[in-house]
Amino acid sequence: MSKLQSAGWFLLLILLASSITSCTRAPSSSTIHSDSGDSHPKNQEVSQYVATAEEASASKNKTFGIIYPMTYPTYEMITMDATQSAEKHHVTLTVNAPDEASTEQQIRILENMIKQHVDGIAIAPIDIAALTPVIHKATAAGIPVITFESDAPSSDRMAYVGADNYQTGRQFAQTTARLLNNEGMILVESGMEEMVGLQQRLDGFIDYIRNDTDIEILEVRYNQGNEDRAVNDIESMIDAHPHFNAVVGLDFVSVSASTLVWKAKGLNRHLIAFGGNSISEKGLSNGQISTVISQNEQVWGTKMIETLLRASEGLPVENFINTGIKEINQTILPSE
Secondary structure (H helix, E strand, O other): OOHHHHHHHHHHHHHHHHHHHHHHOOOOOOOOOOOOOOOOOOHHHHHHHHHHHHHHHHHHHOEEEEEOOOOOHHHHHHHHHHHHHHHHOOOEEEEEOOOOOOHHHHHHHHHHHHHHOOOEEEEOOOOHHHHHHHHHHHHHOOOOEEEEOOOOOOOOOOEEEEOOHHHHHHHHHHHHHHHOOOEEEEEEEEOOOOOHHHHHHHHHHHHHHHHHOEEEEEEEEEOOOOHHHHHHHHHHHHHHOOOOOEEEEOOHHHHHHHHHHHHHHOOOOEEEEEOOOHHHHHHHHOOOOOEEEEOOHHHHHHHHHHHHHHHHOOOOOOOEEEOOOEEEEOOOOOOO
């Protein structure tokens, strides 16, 4: 072979090598690392990477709605937790609640969020019979819905964030029985009678007290989410049954109402309250509250945002995100 032919073949080989390299090189604007260790991913692998990046970018512009039963300080704490998580994930939050507990207003708020076509909704439903058709309407529109505090298991909701309310009621009863040495007379204040979670909590409490203790339940009242009504309930029950040994408040609103009554009357009886928040912490510190039963409400916001993110991306979510039940007493304050 002549020197000229050899040079020609050598040049041809260089051109071919250059052409192959240019075909397999990834776009200069992307840095791609293959899990297999292959420094030259196939075009199909590059396409998959780009699609994943686009999905991640799209997830940064979501809007989630949170609907409470009413305005109350505990919900402000949950909103703060949700807001911090939302900011971390570049999510916009729309938070709304009736001024006072109202199923009709919850329905209107939910309808408005559906019209706005938010990317996900978390709701603490007051009346699941009335709200279930609207939850179905939201999911039919492609909006994932989750519940918290009180569940709506027969609806199309994707998940429930909170704790087992029946077991929470039993925990209330066990704590009450321990404080009263399994005997005595008690008064019970609960929230909205139609709210399933609160009814489950009351059922768990009554079942344990009646079957496993000698404690007598003198009276049960419902404040329907209204603090003034809760104060009147507790004062009326105390006036009617002055020899009571403890008051048990099974809902958020009862905490502030009962501590007001304890402060006004200077009572030295047991007060068992629900929900870890600044009000219950102060009541514990002041000796007005004996014990608080909490469902770790301070993490609900984060759990709600994380669950809605997965649901809005079409990823599977757990049916029950259990935040657990804990007892907080005067020696173990929430801040600890």
